[in-house]
Amino acid sequence: MDYLTLAMAKGRTAKQTISLLEKAGVQFPDFDEKTRKLIFYDQEMLIKLVYVKAIDVPTYVEKGAADIGIVGKDNIAEAQADIYDMMDLNFGKCKFVLAGTSNELHNQGRKLTIATKYPAVTREYFKRRGIPVETIKLNGSVELAPLIGLSDLIVDIVETGTTLKENGLKVMETIDAISTRLIVNKASFATKSASIHSFMNKLEQALEV
Numbered sequence: 001m002d003y004l005t006l007a008m009a010k011g012r013t014a015k016q017t018i019s020l021l022e023k024a025g026v027q028f029p030d031f032d033e034k035t036r037k038l039i040f041y042d043q044e045m046l047i048k049l050v051y052v053k054a055i056d057v058p059t060y061v062e063k064g065a066a067d068i069g070i071v072g073k074d075n076i077a078e079a080q081a082d083i084y085d086m087m088d089l090n091f092g093k094c095k096f097v098l099a100g101t102s103n104e105l106h107n108q109g110r111k112l113t114i115a116t117k118y119p120a121v122t123r124e125y126f127k128r129r130g131i132p133v134e135t136i137k138l139n140g141s142v143e144l145a146p147l148i149g150l151s152d153l154i155v156d157i158v159e160t161g162t163t164l165k166e167n168g169l170k171v172m173e174t175i176d177a178i179s180t181r182l183i184v185n186k187a188s189f190a191t192k193s194a195s196i197h198s199f200m201n202k203l204e205q206a207l208e209v
């Protein structure tokens with residue numbers, strides 16, 4: 001029998017992912033979040049877990065290196081991968097927002113600069129709105145950029161709002177809601193249909209508990 005390969009995001013959603021999988025009857029006995037090991041097996045359920053950086057999960061799934069993936073919608077949107085987004089797993093909830101030091105969006109004829117970990121999402125959002133912008137890709141502490149003149153505004157994730165508040169920034173617009181999702185490789189969805197549906201049913205039941 002073939003294993004289903006599941007790409008799981010490292011980081012702050014890993015614990016909740018493992019606990020949802022456990023509720024669904026999927027277990028990786030030698031897994032712990034701090035491990036340096038990258039592949040784990042549930043020999044009974046025939047699931048192979050690959051433990052990768054969140055932004056890479058959509059790539060593994062699109063290329064077929066993994067059949068399914070569990071990752072935030074922020075990374076799915078940023079990766080622009082050709083995959084099926086099948087299920088909302090109801091955790092990792094936060095929002096994409098546009099934020100700045102004031103509520104002023106226009107910048108007197110000059111192109112707005114937006115610092116973000118999510119340049120593709122940012123470009124797409126402003127393209128839809130017909131506003132030309134320049135994006136500056138950062139890898140963290142994005143809230144700092146408008147405070148020291150690196151950018152006019154930021155596009156980032158907000159959960160509690162504490163980081164924005166502590167840095168004197170305000171939400172100007174909410175761009176999208178984010179949660180952790182189950183994604184599926186398009187070819188695997190056809191060729192491994194039975195095992196993927198069985199896995200999704202188990203997750204659905206676990207979500208109802």
Ligand SMILES: Nc1ncnc2c1ncn2[C@@H]1O[C@H](COP(=O)(O)OP(=O)(O)OP(=O)(O)O)[C@@H](O)[C@H]1O
Nearest residue numbers: 011012013054055072073074075092093094157159
């Ligand atoms: N403040 C937050 N509150 C809730 N969920 C969040 C928050 N920040 C991020 N997330 C969600 O959790 C996922 C993982 O976040 P985490 O910060 O661990 O990953 P990352 O940004 O890829 O890590 P790194 O900081 O190593 O680049 C995000 O992709 C997003 O879906």
Ligand SMILES: O=P(O)(O)OC[C@H]1O[C@H](OP(=O)(O)OP(=O)(O)O)[C@H](O)[C@@H]1O
Nearest residue numbers: 140141142156157158159160161162163
């Ligand atoms: O609204 P809050 O609850 O304050 O959460 C929002 C913060 O969480 C994330 O940062 P993360 O912790 O991943 O740190 P980073 O700056 O390294 O990206 C995000 O990029 C915000 O900075």
